[in-house]
Amino acid sequence: MSATLKTHSHDGTLVLSIHNPEHRNALGPEIYVAGIEALIAAERNAEVRSVVITGEGGTFCAGGNLQRLLANRQQPPEVQADSIEALHSWIEAVRSFPKPVLAAVEGACAGAGFSLALACDLIVAARDAVFVMAYVNVALSPDGGATWSLMRQLPRATALRLLMLGERVGAERLHQLGVVSAVSAPGEALEQALHLGEQLNAKAPNALASIKALANDALEHSLSRQLREERDHFVRNLHHPNAGEGIRAFLDKRTPSYR
Numbered sequence: 001m002s003a004t005l006k007t008h009s010h011d012g013t014l015v016l017s018i019h020n021p022e023h024r025n026a027l028g029p030e031i032y033v034a035g036i037e038a039l040i041a042a043e044r045n046a047e048v049r050s051v052v053i054t055g056e057g058g059t060f061c062a063g064g065n066l067q068r069l070l071a072n073r074q075q076p077p078e079v080q081a082d083s084i085e086a087l088h089s090w091i092e093a094v095r096s097f098p099k100p101v102l103a104a105v106e107g108a109c110a111g112a113g114f115s116l117a118l119a120c121d122l123i124v125a126a127r128d129a130v131f132v133m134a135y136v137n138v139a140l141s142p143d144g145g146a147t148w149s150l151m152r153q154l155p156r157a158t159a160l161r162l163l164m165l166g167e168r169v170g171a172e173r174l175h176q177l178g179v180v181s182a183v184s185a186p187g188e189a190l191e192q193a194l195h196l197g198e199q200l201n202a203k204a205p206n207a208l209a210s211i212k213a214l215a216n217d218a219l220e221h222s223l224s225r226q227l228r229e230e231r232d233h234f235v236r237n238l239h240h241p242n243a244g245e246g247i248r249a250f251l252d253k254r255t256p257s258y259r
Contacts, residue, residue, distance in 0.1 A: 005034035013197035024062035049201035063111020104193035115144025125171035
């Protein structure tokens with residue numbers, strides 16, 4: 001059975017579910033292509049305000065398919081390089097997607113699955129979910145932007161402990177460290193992610209797109225450059241119809257309706 005990415009909508013939130021039960025939702029080229037295509041379609045669809053990525057069957061994602069990786073050792077290096085490039089294209093699509101992307105994590109979140117969750121804007125994880133940078137445990141180094149994400153979110157020593165030791169770490173510990181955004185009861189990560197999605201869906205889409213773009217660039221820009229970017233985004237958003245609606249609704253003490 002090949003890996004697939006199932007999709008369904010829930011009140012303005014597009015849910016992408018990794019389905020590969022034979023290999024605990026391990027990732028593969030089919031998933032990468034489907035993920036990119038889903039985000040392209042969602043960006044064009046004004047009815048989609050947010051996206052949740054999750055895994056079916058109580059597991060988020062076990063990472064890469066080790067059997068496929070073992071087979072790729074018998075192929076030219078370009079074969080694995082192309083596969084990683086496809087994964088990285090999906091990671092970049094998630095990061096640059098102008099709408100909020102949330103990960104809803106149950107069970108294991110390992111290797112490239114952990115990298116994928118880190119690429120999302122918010123992570124909601126079940127209390128008993130387990131995260132592991134598993135690469136080093138099979139003599140591999142990370143991909144999917146794991147080093148980029150962790151070195152920006154955590155102190156160097158903490159990030160390197162996760163990356164170099166390949167230890168299992170729980171959702172509550174990652175919540176304490178600020179990597180996981182919210183912890184849910186077991187079996188309720190998707191429900192809580194959808195609830196957060198509903199809250200985000202009620203915000204002005206143009207403002208959220210600006211916030212995500214500014215946040216993505218903040219660590220790369222000088223203060224002067226970031227101030228200019230914030231000025232330009234603010235002015236554009238002030239002259240967007242949603243700002244008029246938001247300000248009037250606040251003054252009228254009513255709930256705004258954004259488009």
